[in-house]
Amino acid sequence: MATYQATASAPVNIACIKYWGKRNTKLILPTNSSLSVTLDQDHLRSTTSSRADASFEKDRLWLNGKEEEIERDGRLWVCIDALRKWRQEMEQADSGLDKISAYHVHFASHNNFPTAAGLASSASGLAALVASLSHLYSLPQTPSQLSLVARQGSGSACRSLFGGYVAWRMGEKEDGSDSLAEEVASREHWPEMHALICVVSDAKKGTSSTSGMQRTVQTSPLLQHRIKEVVPGRMDDISKAIREKDFESFAKITMRDSNSFHAVCLDTEPPIFYLNDVSRSVIAVVEELNRAAGKPIAAYTFDAGPNAVIYTLEENMPKVLNLINRFFPQEASFANPFKMDWQSAQVPE
Numbered sequence: 001m002a003t004y005q006a007t008a009s010a011p012v013n014i015a016c017i018k019y020w021g022k023r024n025t026k027l028i029l030p031t032n033s034s035l036s037v038t039l040d041q042d043h044l045r046s047t048t049s050s051r052a053d054a055s056f057e058k059d060r061l062w063l064n065g066k067e068e069e070i071e072r073d074g075r076l077w078v079c080i081d082a083l084r085k086w087r088q089e090m091e092q093a094d095s096g097l098d099k100i101s102a103y104h105v106h107f108a109s110h111n112n113f114p115t116a117a118g119l120a121s122s123a124s125g126l127a128a129l130v131a132s133l134s135h136l137y138s139l140p141q142t143p144s145q146l147s148l149v150a151r152q153g154s155g156s157a158c159r160s161l162f163g164g165y166v167a168w169r170m171g172e173k174e175d176g177s178d179s180l181a182e183e184v185a186s187r188e189h190w191p192e193m194h195a196l197i198c199v200v201s202d203a204k205k206g207t208s209s210t211s212g213m214q215r216t217v218q219t220s221p222l223l224q225h226r227i228k229e230v231v232p233g234r235m236d237d238i239s240k241a242i243r244e245k246d247f248e249s250f251a252k253i254t255m256r257d258s259n260s261f262h263a264v265c266l267d268t269e270p271p272i273f274y275l276n277d278v279s280r281s282v283i284a285v286v287e288e289l290n291r292a293a294g295k296p297i298a299a300y301t302f303d304a305g306p307n308a309v310i311y312t313l314e315e316n317m318p319k320v321l322n323l324i325n326r327f328f329p330q331e332a333s334f335a336n337p338f339k340m341d342w343q344s345a346q347v348p349e
């Protein structure tokens with residue numbers, strides 16, 4: 001008897017232009033477009049295997065070995081359902097195809113980076129699940145079409161279906177059919193770009209992205225300015241900077257957008273604080289490094305937590321590492337645990 005099984009993996013992505021706010025919470029349609037860099041090394045990935053079998057009684061998911069509930073109409077369920085419907089359509093059009101859309105599916109998903117690194121794993125996790133099930137079903141859909149599904153699992157997941165530099169276009173349509181991810185440039189286009197991940201704290205964040213961003217949508221007047229006046233221009237400018245490999249512009253825009261995102265968090269009622277004193281010290285150190293260099297040679301960015309990601313070109317990575325090491329001395333080596341080009345640093349509080 002044939003077995004129907006597929007495995008896929010997807011990496012973490014870190015936004016330079018942040019997604020923060022939904023105009024439709026069910027379909028996960030954002031209030032602004034966003035742009036990220038997919039971290040391409042092997043150490044920061046989620047891998048998901050899916051298996052369909054006539055003997056399975058329901059869909060089930062194990063995350064790092066622990067079973068998680070797949071709630072009906074929940075985000076995960078919506079993703080599985082959408083892909084299953086595409087498979088059903090294929091089976092209806094081609095009677096020679098095995099009717100595996102009728103089978104339940106078991107998923108096993110693993111993150112190969114320590115949860116302690118404090119990195120968001122929902123983006124890579126959902127992207128890997130969508131990629132794996134689409135392989136299992138032999139779906140002909142393109143990564144951009146699959147991003148429409150991954151988006152409904154977790155907004156930022158839609159960007160992890162691509163490597164390199166990725167834009168999530170917010171779209172205009174109410175059904176969300178134009179709110180998808182697309183490649184701005186491949187990783188190979190600008191391979192000198194590196195990222196240093198500074199783990200400031202591995203504690204679970206106080207306010208989840210999902211609830212935090214909706215509170216911002218409901219209460220922050222500053223968000224309206226950000227989404228209407230600020231982000232559209234930045235999307236164009238950073239895309240141009242990437243195309244032209246203009247690190248100075250890339251860095252300026254990345255840092256300003258991180259600060260703009262944290263400003264709208266502060267403008268939320270009650271305010272949301274993701275940065276802590278160590279995060280702010282990292283900002284000060286990078287600003288000082290750039291001032292001394294006479295131009296931006298490093299760019300910090302922070303998501304919904306205190307951990308810093310510093311983008312820099314390969315030639316400047318030793319300088320950045322030395323500086324971070326000097327200001328945030330600690331026992332663990334910075335080359336650990338993510339060697340290769342994307343590195344990680346444990347910064348003590």
Ligand code: DP6
Nearest residue numbers: 015018019154155156209210303304
């Ligand atoms: C600050 O994608 O985790 O990392 O769509 O509710 O699952 P949901 O939110 P999520 O939000 C990510 C927010 C961010 C910015 C970004 O990645 O663009």
